Amino acid sequence: MKPSPDFSEIQFNLRNGSLTCVERVKYHLKNIEQKKTLNVFLSVYGDEALACAAEVDKKIKNGTAGRLAGMVIGLKDVLAHRHHPLQAGSRILGGFISQYNATAVQRLLDEDAIIIGRQNCDEFAMGSSNENSAFGPVLNDADHTRVPGGSSGGSAVAIMADMCQVSLGSDTGGSVRQPASFCGVAGLKPTYSRISRYGLIAYGSSFDCIGIFSKHLPDIALVLEVIAGADDFDSTVSQQPVPRYSELIQKNDSTKYKVAYVRDHLESPALQEEIRECMLKKIEALRRSGHTVSAIEFPLLEHVLPTYYILATAEASSNLSRFDGVRYGYRSKRTTDLLSMYKKSRAEAFGEEVQRRILLGTFVLSASYYDAYYTKAQKVRRLIREKTKAIFGEYDFMIMPAAPTTAFKLGELTDDPLQMYLADLFSVHANVAGIPGISVPCGNDRKGMPIGLQIIADDFKEAELLQFSEVFVRNVE
Ligand code: GLN
Numbered sequence: 058m059k060p061s062p063d064f065s066e067i068q069f070n071l072r073n074g075s076l077t078c079v080e081r082v083k084y085h086l087k088n089i090e091q092k093k094t095l096n097v098f099l100s101v102y103g104d105e106a107l108a109c110a111a112e113v114d115k116k117i118k119n120g121t122a123g124r125l126a127g128m129v130i131g132l133k134d135v136l137a138h139r140h141h142p143l144q145a146g147s148r149i150l151g152g153f154i155s156q157y158n159a160t161a162v163q164r165l166l167d168e169d170a171i172i173i174g175r176q177n178c179d180e181f182a183m184g185s186s187n188e189n190s191a192f193g194p195v196l197n198d199a200d201h202t203r204v205p206g207g208s209s210g211g212s213a214v215a216i217m218a219d220m221c222q223v224s225l226g227s228d229t230g231g232s233v234r235q236p237a238s239f240c241g242v243a244g245l246k247p248t249y250s251r252i253s254r255y256g257l258i259a260y261g262s263s264f265d266c267i268g269i270f271s272k273h274l275p276d277i278a279l280v281l282e283v284i285a286g287a288d289d290f291d292s293t294v295s296q297q298p299v300p301r302y303s304e305l306i307q308k309n310d311s312t313k314y315k316v317a318y319v320r321d322h323l324e325s326p327a328l329q330e331e332i333r334e335c336m337l338k339k340i341e342a343l344r345r346s347g348h349t350v351s352a353i354e355f356p357l358l359e360h361v362l363p364t365y366y367i368l369a370t371a372e373a374s375s376n377l378s379r380f381d382g383v384r385y386g387y388r389s390k391r392t393t394d395l396l397s398m399y400k401k402s403r404a405e406a407f408g409e410e411v412q413r414r415i416l417l418g419t420f421v422l423s424a425s426y427y428d429a430y431y432t433k434a435q436k437v438r439r440l441i442r443e444k445t446k447a448i449f450g451e452y453d454f455m456i457m458p459a460a461p462t463t464a465f466k467l468g469e470l471t472d473d474p475l476q477m478y479l480a481d482l483f484s485v486h487a488n489v490a491g492i493p494g495i496s497v498p499c500g501n502d503r504k505g506m507p508i509g510l511q512i513i514a515d516d517f518k519e520a521e522l523l524q525f526s527e528v529f530v531r532n533v534e
């Protein structure tokens with residue numbers, strides 16, 4: 058099978074007239090149609106994307122096209138796209154139409170990207186397998202009996218199955234990197250605050266990041282460059298200037314890097330043997346190429362996952378209080394008074410996992426437990442961030458698995474929420490510390506399921522992270 062072209066090749070062909078945007082959109086629409094059973098898209102904007110492509114083709118001809126002219130993009134169902142449905146994979150937002158564009162979406166459109174549809178995901182981005190969507194699970198294209206990971210499962214499979222060139226997802230605790238690893242594609246979560254969250258449906262606001270999926274690292278660099286940066290609509294977004302990521306990522310980098318990995322990660326009994334082997338091989342290959350790779354200790358490891366689940370559920374319980382049957386979407390028909398309307402609307406339209414998270418979050422925020430859980434978790438979060446920053450005082454990058462296992466079977470973990478939470482064992486660290494992380498494909502296990510390894514870096518080191526990812530994926534046996 059011919060490998061799919063990266064965007065610079067597509068643009069080259071668009072400019073020399075051997076390809077049109079309309080052809081590109083048709084190609085992706087055909088793949089979406091042929092693989093409908095994977096349940097990747099909740100809405101496909103076929104006619105609209107074709108009309109937009111025809112416009113962009115004209116702009117390319119007359120030399121007025123933007124930097125993303127001809128890039129076909131899918132959006133996870135948590136990103137506001139003006140005059141299009143937005144549901145966060147939930148029944149509670151049934152019938153809701155967005156009135157405005159998320160800043161990231163607006164910036165894509167301003168550069169002539171073409172949006173092809175809205176992608177399935179776990180309800181309110183809560184999940185690790187895409188089985189919590191009100192629209193049913195997405196299937197992994199490498200094995201239809203397996204999950205694609207979550208919560209941005211649709212966005213990952215869309216890339217895997219060539220249904221678009223780039224997907225935007227969201228990553229609160231791994232929702233871009235973990236599905237990227239399950240689907241054999243690259244997925245970047247940037248530094249917290251690098252990309253405006255305006256128009257991203259909130260889950261855990263102090264963790265939420267828009268993330269980018271593609272088969273090609275330079276595509277991720279270019280999209281990040283377009284969507285990152287200051288925004289009047291999000292007071293928490295960083296004012297740091299946005300580097301020219303797309304120019305900084307080079308194929309022939311001869312820098313010798315200092316890389317660390319956590320010894321306990323490799324010794325974790327939860328880690329699938331083939332992923333351990335893959336990590337060890339990678340470490341050896343990096344060493345042979347002259348990089349320094351050292352085993353380090355990270356004493357707070359066992360606290361990272363509980364810290365995430367306490368704080369993320371606390372924030373979720375507060376964020377989701379706005380869905381009350383009054384202002385948005387679903388309202389129960391069986392109400393008798395105001396209170397019963399709130400209760401019934403929420404009980405009928407939120408799925409089981411979302412209700413569990415709201416209850417957990419409300420519990421850790423309740424007056425008698427606030428200090429024992431919420432305050433304590435905040436303190437631990439700060440320690441985790443400080444210890445992690447100290448590592449980056451000495452090392453350029455940390456490498457680790459993206460997830461403890463490759464894609465598991467549909468239904469395998471649905472009865473055991475704790476086991477499901479363990480799927481985030483390695484991905485939540487970057488979110489708790491607020492730093493950038495990426496999952497890149499590193500071969501397959503014996504069943505043919507993709508393995509993803511993760512690289513994390515210090516705050517705002519996306520350029521370096523993408524550069525090293527190029528080195529990392531090339532550095533194979
Ligand atoms: N799986 C994690 C959770 O359920 C992460 C989700 C995410 O990053 N949106 O919370």
